[in-house]
Amino acid sequence: MKACVKNILRAICAVVVSPTVLLYRLQAGMIGTDNAFPGWSQLFSLIPGRTGVYLRHAFYRCSLRRCDDDSCVSFGTIFSHPNASIGRTAYIGNYCSIGDVEIAEDVLIASHVSIMNGCRQHGLERLDVPVREQVGHYENVTIGRDTWIGERATIAASVGKHCVVGAGSLVLTPLPDYSVAVGVPAKIIRDRRELASDADQSHATPCVAQTAESAL
Secondary structure (H helix, E strand, C coil), X not given: CHHHHHHHXXXXXXXXXXXXXXXXXXXXXXHCHHHHHHHHXXXXXXXXXXXXXXXXXXXXXXXXXXXXXXXXXXXXXXXCCCCCEECCCCEECCCCEECCEEECCCCEECCCCEECCCCCCCCCCCCCCCHHHCCCCCCCEEECCCCEECCCCEECCCECCCCEECCXXXXXXXXXXXXXXXXXXXXXXXXXXXXXXXXXXXXXXXXHHHHHHHXX
């Protein structure tokens, strides 16, 4: 029943945003998609509540490279590039800033997180040319499946699958799968598989003790 209601709401929102999508595509045809898209993302970011979540989803289904079912983009969050993608059941909190980033399924992103395309978007080598005019390098950044990024983290490199990035951390180099990383710059402090192993052992210990007790 719940899934049916969601599908109906999505269909209604798709109809509601269709004139806006048409205007966006007309504008994109005149000034280019990269120039047209950010303004519309900013506009849709200002719609509050669940209504905003559904309307943003409907718009991004038509404007982003990919926006899967059951993904959630919260209030105040903007995308700077239409080539970004959002995987199934991914959640993005309030007031995030997302670049040309691939977000996989089951990702959790807390509020006020910034995900950019690397640290070399502006050249610094020449002193006779303003920084804004120097050629930079944009890196492909991906956020792997089942990764959790804490509040106010800044991500400038890819993050693997099943990772945890602590609140306020600054990720400058790629993180491998299962990393738990914190700090500025972020450093890996744990492997999530170790946490899972510790949890299994803690659950297993009472069973072993009970078996030993029953044998006495």
